[in-house]
Amino acid sequence: MSTNLNLKHTDKRKNTLRHVILTGMFLAILIVQEQLLLFLPNIQLTVVLIMVFAAILPGYLLVFLVFGYVMLDNLLMGSFSLLYTPPMLIGWMLLALFGWLVRNRSFFIVLLTALVFGFLYGWVYIPFNMLLHGISTFWPYLAADLPFEITMAVNNYLTVLILYKPLLALVKPLVSKKNETIAE
Numbered sequence: 001m002s003t004n005l006n007l008k009h010t011d012k013r014k015n016t017l018r019h020v021i022l023t024g025m026f027l028a029i030l031i032v033q034e035q036l037l038l039f040l041p042n043i044q045l046t047v048v049l050i051m052v053f054a055a056i057l058p059g060y061l062l063v064f065l066v067f068g069y070v071m072l073d074n075l076l077m078g079s080f081s082l083l084y085t086p087p088m089l090i091g092w093m094l095l096a097l098f099g100w101l102v103r104n105r106s107f108f109i110v111l112l113t114a115l116v117f118g119f120l121y122g123w124v125y126i127p128f129n130m131l132l133h134g135i136s137t138f139w140p141y142l143a144a145d146l147p148f149e150i151t152m153a154v155n156n157y158l159t160v161l162i163l164y165k166p167l168l169a170l171v172k173p174l175v176s177k178k179n180e181t182i183a184e
Contacts, residue, residue, distance in 0.1 A: 022174055023061045026053050030069045035076070042151040047095060047114055048159040052167045054099030056175050062100060066092045083128050091124040107165070114160040118153025122146075 026049070033045045046069075054062055070089045074080045095117050102109050122145045129141050 019058060019061050019175065022171075023057060023065050026057075027065055027068045027072070030065075031072050031076070034073065042148050043155050045159055045163070046092075047117060047152075047156040048163045048167065050092065050095050051099035051102075051110065051114060051160060052164060052171060054096050055103035055168055056172055059100060062096045063093070066096045083132055084125075087125045087128045091121040094120065094124070110164060111157060111160055114156040114164075115153050118151075118156045119149045121152060122149040 030046060030049055033049065037044045050066065050069075053065060057065065067089065070085065070092055074085050074088070079085070098113050098117065102113050123142075125145075126138060126141055129137055
């Protein structure tokens with residue numbers, strides 16, 4: 001009986017270690033793809049990647065992944081500030097939460113989530129901007145940001161439409177035990 005419990009405990013540790021290692025690899029992918037696409041404003045694969053990762057990672061590791069992504073992004077870009085970092089963290093955490101919530105829903109809901117997030121991400125910055133510059137900045141900020149929100153929403157929709165299912169099919173086997181070898 002104790003041997004059976006030890007095997008279950010070992011399997012659980014191995015599965016947890018697998019998820020932690022994958023989370024680190026996914027974080028590296030998020031950072032590298034963003035750095036490679038910096039020259040294109042609001043064009044990136046971050047949304048589709050976070051939604052794919054949300055579909056397969058446990059929630060607690062998803063939180064670490066997003067937190068690590070935001071901290072590394074701000075470190076690399078030199079953009080740590082109270083105006084920028086907190087809303088960025090809130091925005092990406094919201095996407096991780098929504099991605100996790102829709103992971104088992106129809107693909108239409110996944111696409112709709114990606115599209116709406118393009119606007120939601122921009123709106124998260126508004127309260128922080130109003131705290132710094134006053135309430136009168138609401139409409140000018142929203143009007144100035146709208147073209148970027150539309151670009152992000154369209155990018156999100158298209159990248160999720162094209163890449164979500166293939167990426168999910170690619171990474172899903174990494175979290176399952178089906179592909180383990182005898183040597184493990």
